[in-house]
Amino acid sequence: MAKEKVVVPGKKKKLTLFDYILYVVFAILSLIIIVPIWKVLIDSFNAVGVYKFQLWPSDPTFAGYLTIFSTAKLFRPFVNSVVTTIIGTLLGLVMSTLGGYVLNQYEMPGRNIISYFLLFTMIFSGGMIPEYLVMKRLGLVDNMWILVVKHGMNVYNLVLMKNFFEGIPGTLYEAAKLDGCTPMQIFYKIVLPLSKAALASIGLMFAVTIWNDYSTVQIYITNPTQVNFQYQLRVMIMDGDTPTTAYKVSQNTLYYASIVCAILPFMVAYPFLQDYFVQGVNVGAVKE
Amino acid sequence: MSKTDNNGAGSRENKKSLKQQIFVYRGFYIMFLPVLIYVLLIYYWPMLGVRYSFYSYKLRDIHWVGLDNFTKLFGEKEFWLAFKNTLEISIVKLLLNTFVAVIISIFLNEMVSMFCKKFVQTIIYLPHFMSYAVVAAIFTLFLSTSSTGFVNETLKSWGWISSSIDFLHSKTMWRPIFYLINLWKETGWGTVIFFATLSGINPELYEAASIDGATRLQKIRYVTFPALSNTIIIVLILNLAKVLNIFEPVFVLYNSRVLEVSDVVSTYVYRKTFLTAVPDYGYTTAVGLFKSLVGCVLMLASNVASKKVRGRGIL
Numbered sequence: 001m002a003k004e005k006v007v008v009p010g011k012k013k014k015l016t017l018f019d020y021i022l023y024v025v026f027a028i029l030s031l032i033i034i035v036p037i038w039k040v041l042i043d044s045f046n047a048v049g050v051y052k053f054q055l056w057p058s059d060p061t062f063a064g065y066l067t068i069f070s071t072a073k074l075f076r077p078f079v080n081s082v083v084t085t086i087i088g089t090l091l092g093l094v095m096s097t098l099g100g101y102v103l104n105q106y107e108m109p110g111r112n113i114i115s116y117f118l119l120f121t122m123i124f125s126g127g128m129i130p131e132y133l134v135m136k137r138l139g140l141v142d143n144m145w146i147l148v149v150k151h152g153m154n155v156y157n158l159v160l161m162k163n164f165f166e167g168i169p170g171t172l173y174e175a176a177k178l179d180g181c182t183p184m185q186i187f188y189k190i191v192l193p194l195s196k197a198a199l200a201s202i203g204l205m206f207a208v209t210i211w212n213d214y215s216t217v218q219i220y221i222t223n224p225t226q227v228n229f230q231y232q233l234r235v236m237i238m239d240g241d242t243p244t245t246a247y248k249v250s251q252n253t254l255y256y257a258s259i260v261c262a263i264l265p266f267m268v269a270y271p272f273l274q275d276y277f278v279q280g281v282n283v284g285a286v287k288e
Numbered sequence: 289m290s291k292t293d294n295n296g297a298g299s300r301e302n303k304k305s306l307k308q309q310i311f312v313y314r315g316f317y318i319m320f321l322p323v324l325i326y327v328l329l330i331y332y333w334p335m336l337g338v339r340y341s342f343y344s345y346k347l348r349d350i351h352w353v354g355l356d357n358f359t360k361l362f363g364e365k366e367f368w369l370a371f372k373n374t375l376e377i378s379i380v381k382l383l384l385n386t387f388v389a390v391i392i393s394i395f396l397n398e399m400v401s402m403f404c405k406k407f408v409q410t411i412i413y414l415p416h417f418m419s420y421a422v423v424a425a426i427f428t429l430f431l432s433t434s435s436t437g438f439v440n441e442t443l444k445s446w447g448w449i450s451s452s453i454d455f456l457h458s459k460t461m462w463r464p465i466f467y468l469i470n471l472w473k474e475t476g477w478g479t480v481i482f483f484a485t486l487s488g489i490n491p492e493l494y495e496a497a498s499i500d501g502a503t504r505l506q507k508i509r510y511v512t513f514p515a516l517s518n519t520i521i522i523v524l525i526l527n528l529a530k531v532l533n534i535f536e537p538v539f540v541l542y543n544s545r546v547l548e549v550s551d552v553v554s555t556y557v558y559r560k561t562f563l564t565a566v567p568d569y570g571y572t573t574a575v576g577l578f579k580s581l582v583g584c585v586l587m588l589a590s591n592v593a594s595k596k597v598r599g600r601g602i603l
Contacts, residue, residue: 018504019400026396026404030411033476037414039438040426051441099323101316108313109306114320121331123587127576128557129569130337134330153326183315212419215536219562230421234540237425252436255429259422266417274410277417281480 044260049252063249064257073243076225077232078261084147084228085211091152092206093199100161101187118155128219135220144226147217151210157202160280164198165191201280204273208266233258341574346566357574367575369548370556377463377538377552378531381470386523388471389478394512396479397486398504409483412476423473424540431455431465462546470537478523485519486512521597529590532583553579 035053042054047061068074099118105111126134132141140146168191176186192199217231227235235241237255245254270277304312344353361367392412399405415423430438433452440452455461489511497507535554542550551559553575561572591601 015400016504018398022395022399023404026399026408029392030408033411033414033472036426036430036472039430049436051436051438053438053442095323095326098319102320102323105313105316107309108316109309110317117324118327121327124335124584125331125580126334126337127573127580128554129561129573129576130334130340131330132561133337133340133569134334138329149330153323153330155327158323183313183319187319208417212417212421214419214421215539218539219558230419234421234425237428252429255425259425262422263418267414270414270417271410274413277413278480281477281484 040256040259043252044256045253046256047250047253049250061249061253063247064253065261067243067245067247067249067254068257068261070247071243071245073224074229074232074236074258077227077229080144080226081211081229084144085207088148088151088210089203089206091148092154092157092210093203095153096158096161096202097187097192097195097199099158100163100165101191103158103162104165118158121155132219141220142223142226144221144228146220147210147213147228150216151206151213154206154209157205161195161198161202164195164202168194197276197279200273201276204276205280211265229258229262233262338573338577338580340570341577343570345569345573350570353570357568357571358578360571361574361578366551367553367556370551370553373550374532374534374552374554377466377550378534380463381467381534381537382524382527382531384467385471385475385478386520386527388475390482390516390520392475393479393482393486394508394516397483397512398508409476409479412479414476415473416477418473420473420536420540423469427465427469428456428541456541457543457545459546459549462542462549466538466541466550469541481523482516482519485516489515518598522594525590525593525597529583529587531586532579 038055039053042057043049044064045060045062046054046057047059047063050058068078102108103111103115103118125131135141135146135149138149140149172190172194173186176190181189212230213228214230214234217228221227221231224232236243236258240251242251242254310317340350341357342352342354343350344356396405396408399408418426429436431440433440433454435441437452439455440449443449444452453461455465493511494507497511502510532553534552535558538550538552539555539558542555557572557575557579560575561567561569595601
């Protein structure tokens with residue numbers, strides 16, 4: 001982030017008209033972002049659907065959330081999302097650390113071949129249909145594990161991981177080798193413990209991608225027990241396919257409560273992990 | 289990728305024969321094996337599937353048709369419309385998002401209060417972490433013509449419009465709304481890369497400008513903006529390579545009534561394959577192959593452009 005300007009004590013800068021305009025402009029900008037999110041949040045607790053923007057629910061209720069967690073049709077996709085996101089992120093991290101570590105061995109015979117082998121997948125792809133046909137062969141159509149398989153390998157993240165590893169001083173490897181460590185031992189005794197920040201950033205990137213993936217489910221899955229929450233949410237809102245429920249809940253309340261559930265994990269984690277999120281982008285953009 | 293020799297693995301082994309060297313690195317080859325198999329399975333195997341673009345592939349009936357699929361494709365009005373839409377939608381979206389992100393970065397960088405700056409950043413990054421499905425759901429509800437539609441009812445209560453507008457089903461309104469929604473979702477996050485550049489500007493440049501009597505706007509014009517220009521070009525180049533890939537942002541918002549202005553190549557492929565009773569996988573693979581090839585050319589062109597601008601490629 002931008003460097004903090006050194007403020008000399010006692011010599012506080014006087015705010016000019018320009019500064020006040022900036023405050024107003026950015027207050028409006030923040031409101032543009034916040035108002036829709038706040039409206040979604042408040043309406044999810046509001047028993048009756050209102051068009052107005054409210055600061056607080058006029059008729060508070062938890063029925064929307066209770067419905068989601070007691071209706072199999074909504075809860076099952078939610079669990080699917082949680083499970084695929086966790087497992088997919090772990091798999092993604094295993095693959096990108098292994099690949100990144102090997103790619104970082106510049107003296108290894110065949111290292112360039114491996115590099116081209118990986119980079120070619122970024123230039124050319126089979127396309128939606130050949131991919132679909134392959135996944136069908138692998139038995140991943142109508143199967144929620146497609147989310148894990150499809151996102152468990154990401155060449156871009158692998159290269160990011162390699163860039164992070166490049167920052168580890170070579171002398172550490174040298175010392176470990178003299179102590180008789182095998183490559184695998186160096187990997188998990190030295191490289192991984194030193195890369196916690198990288199693991200957090202890239203892990204978050206995997207998690208966001210998998211949790212938020214909607215189109216993969218749209219293409220590959222029709223079986224309602226296998227879909228993820230993003231898909232179920234969209235089907236419910238777009239097609240008006242509301243599940244029958246024991247709770248008296250208005251359609252609007254249920255819609256907005258589902259939206260909140262779909263964004264909640266990252267909205268809650270985000271303020272604490274913001275730096276990790278940003279770091280991933282910067283390393284990718286600056287170093288590549 | 290930059291070459292470094294920080295791992296120190298090589299120095300002593302350089303004199304050994306290739307066989308010995310490979311033996312030294314045996315552990316690494318074994319570690320790469322899972323990645324190799326994975327990449328072959330999900331990236332390279334589908335590449336073999338592009339052969340179907342020369343076949344007719346309906347249900348179980350697969351037979352060779354030569355270039356028929358491509359002849360059909362090039363004669364298809366619907367395809368060219370989708371192709372044109374893809375370019376228009378992607379490029380306008382890219383330019384708009386980048387432009388607004390640059391403006392925001394420049395002026396947010398002028399904020400005196402560090403706390404306010406951080407606060408605004410935290411807020412504007414937020415929508416990036418929502419999925420397109422969620423964002424589309426939110427705005428579909430807001431823009432709906434029902435009695436709970438936020439936008440229409442608010443505009444009506446202010447007396448700006450007399451009857452509800454069906455924004456997402458209107459051919460004239462769809463694209464502007466699409467661009468606005470995308471601006472809302474992605475511009476904030478787009479500023480991250482520009483902030484990284486801004487934080488690298490030497491403060492002495494600003495001091496020198498102050499001594500020369502430059503006003504704040506002049507400093508923006510002559511110090512901040514030139515520093516960003518390289519980054520702007522890189523962002524444009526990197527994204528230019530991907531303009532044809534657009535799928536999810538359009539897919540979650542488009543509908544049959546605005547197909548004319550919203551159908552892109554990927555959604556065209558999707559409809560022809562998954563919304564057709566007896567799809568011809570051969571034909572849709574051909575469309576995909578055409579898209580991949582154009583994308584490939586764009587990617588290589590971007591790579592060359594990137595090498596010119598910053599001395600290294602994007603690959």
